[in-house]
Amino acid sequence: MGWRDFQRKVKRQFSEAMELPGDVVLNLPKIIMIGNIQLFIENHRGIIEYTTEGVRVSVGEGEVAVVGENLMLRNILPDELCVEGKIRSLSFL
Template identity: 30%
Template sequence: MKHKISDSLRLPSDLTRGDMLVSVTGRHEIFVENYKGIIEYTDCRIMLSGKSGSVLLLGKGLSVVYYTGDEMKVEGTLDNICFLE
């Protein structure tokens, strides 16, 4: 039923599944939406939990500029993004 409604409304699949949305601007700005919590936070590793897995941000000088219940902005030099189940 949920798939039929989302298909008919043409909603993005990440929105209906509750997946994290990661937007990267260059190597220095990362926006993460729809995350559940922060698992690990250092200046070179930030791991976030989501409904269907985790995201690991690797880099140098990483810092969380702001976060709300479902959105976060990270700045620093991004080297790698890993999606983990």
């Protein structure tokens, strides 16, 4: 187990012991998907790529990739964004 894994494990245990949300303590994205037409990503680090067919968003330790049709970014805030359109897939890179 590396140092980074150890830190994550300690933070997870702390989060569980203090009953704090893991997305806040562990710096994880919170993703809410409504059907295949709307996707909210909280706790993001910025937009990497945006086209009407794909959106890549930086999160904690990687990226979230959304692929679809007629994708549009809505409600772009420093810690939250919304992707709307026909969502075909969601993946973590």
